[in-house]
Amino acid sequence: MGKYKKHIFYSLYLIAFAAMVFIAYTSSKYRPESVSVLFTDFSWLGNWPKWLDLPLMPFLNEGFDKLIREYGMFFEGINNFLLGLYTQMKNFMVGLPWPLLMIGIIALCYFVSGRNTGTTIMVAFCVFFLGFLSPRYWDKCIMTTCIVVIGMLLCLIIGIPVGIMMARNKKVRNALLPVLDLMQTIPSFCYLIPGILLFGLGAVPAIFAIFVYAVPPLIRLTDLGIRLVDKEVVEAAEAFGASKKQKLWGVQLPLALPNIMQGINQCTMMSLAMVVIASMIGTRGIGDEVLLGLQQLNVGMATEAGIAIVLLAIIFDRITQSYGEKIQERTHLKKDIKL
């Protein structure tokens, strides 16, 4: 039976391929007058024949137009929501006096890292240097931060539940893995430009791009983390009669936390990388300083902005990383044996 199934599968592939060639042939305006010509004139074996061309482009264009026409309201709604959120957040932070905001960030880092002075001092330096490099950078870094934070939240809200579903269900995993591969390999400009068409210029397409680019590692690491939890421990939970929910919240998630935190950290770094690329579609932020510097061939300016991005990355990385370490220490695996 198993072998039989395989053959059906292969022949389905073959039929699909034949159908595509047929469609390409019939829809092409370069096709020869009749099929019989192909068997008398073999010149088509030399260069790739013009008629052997799958009409994917017009099909996709049509589909995309239809998407905008019919579901425009839906995207508009998302756009308005995210843009509103972004504007509120940005205006609030830009409106704060800079010393107050700085103290806020330092305090956040201090408590989140479990009162780790070393990390806090390092982050404080980085925050100060953002404005110190160039006064213009302060507000721009705030814009970038807001976009990254909103993108991250979106990733967390969608990524972690999807990761959990993948870990629980093999079929879901098999279906989603190729999608994640696609999201990670497709060049970012391929969805940045459609992003503009869907959401207009500005912050929202950048958030959309961040989501596409940064959510796969989070999903993968959540899935992996849950599947790597010691099987015997999960079995123990089952043997004592834990329900699915109790098993997930009481055992699997806490034990998968180191991996999930690693995923969140990866997600942050990739978001920051994407928000710089997104400056090319007009997203305001520290990335457009780099772009400006390059356009004016002003190497110093581009480098200065580059350093600011690195500092921003260090701030994000240190804060998320130290938070991960802290909860790991609290809930899990105290390494020192005091016997």
Add this chain to the structure above:
Amino acid sequence: MSKIEIKNVYKIFGDQPSKVLPMVQNGATKEEVLEKTGHTVGLDNVSLSIEEGETFVCMGLSGSGKSTLIRHINRLIDPTAGVVSVEGTNVMDLDQKKLIDFRRHKMSMVFQRFGLFPHKTVLENVGYGLEVQGQKPEERNKTAMEKIEAVGLTGFEHQYPNQLSGGMQQRVGLARALATNTDIMLMDEAFSALDPLIRSDMQKQLIDLQSELKKTIVFITHDLDESLRLGDHIGILNGGRLVQVGTPIDIIMNPADDYVEAFVKDVNRAKVIKAKIIMTPANKSNDVDKSNLVKIGEDQFLDEFLPQIVCSNANCEVVDKEGNVKGYLTKKELSKALTKEHMANAVKSA
């Protein structure tokens, strides 16, 4: 009615177990099935019944299906065919909700590599079974503390499992299983990962606890000495088939086949034979020299008092729990019992 009944259970691992089942039922061996279909036979027509209050030891080498068998009892694994019933309920008839309830209240389990939750303290680990039942923290901590005390871990309740040694971790595992106060305890190679000294210590602790609690214990091991020491009945598995079930003495005296014989060949008899089995009864003991006597209990194993006898050059007076003299042991009986050929006669005459 037995506490646990396992009837004609088959378990086949692979893509299409139901297709391979007839082949196994017609008597194909594990190797043949693997070669022809790529399926692994876990259990092959296993039937046994376990009585209330006894310790049933399931023994076999790795790959013999013993861990698979124990997981059928609480349905961590579903059988391919056959019936597993606990207290008269067929576990395959339980739906998801009833199954969870069944696992919470009917049985608990101890694992080979402990299966403790590394992110919970000893106290939280021990209370886990009660936590999933929905008990309040104060209540479950009280029960958990009692059990921690019972296994001798008082003072460690706020430590994390990886701060404890292997033996202590398994005590936590044992306490966790005791905390839910279920009738049945499943122990999957519970002591195999421990070093020999701690292992015999834990065995003694289990025997002591069992004499008080009288639970139904299903114990899995690959160690014959352990199974002889703990088991009221022993089942020996080989390649997914149950080759023999019997009392420890049965297994040693009448091995069912070459496999069991090879197993019991090197066993330390002194650890298995109790004084009362080979003693000369009090009414036939006229020719025993009673000038130099050492008192021993009738349920003591030979190896517990053998050194003492050899050193003091004395004979033994075998007494029951009330102190009544039941019989006598001299070097003659002892040497007979410990030599292979005489063993069978000694047991028969007892």
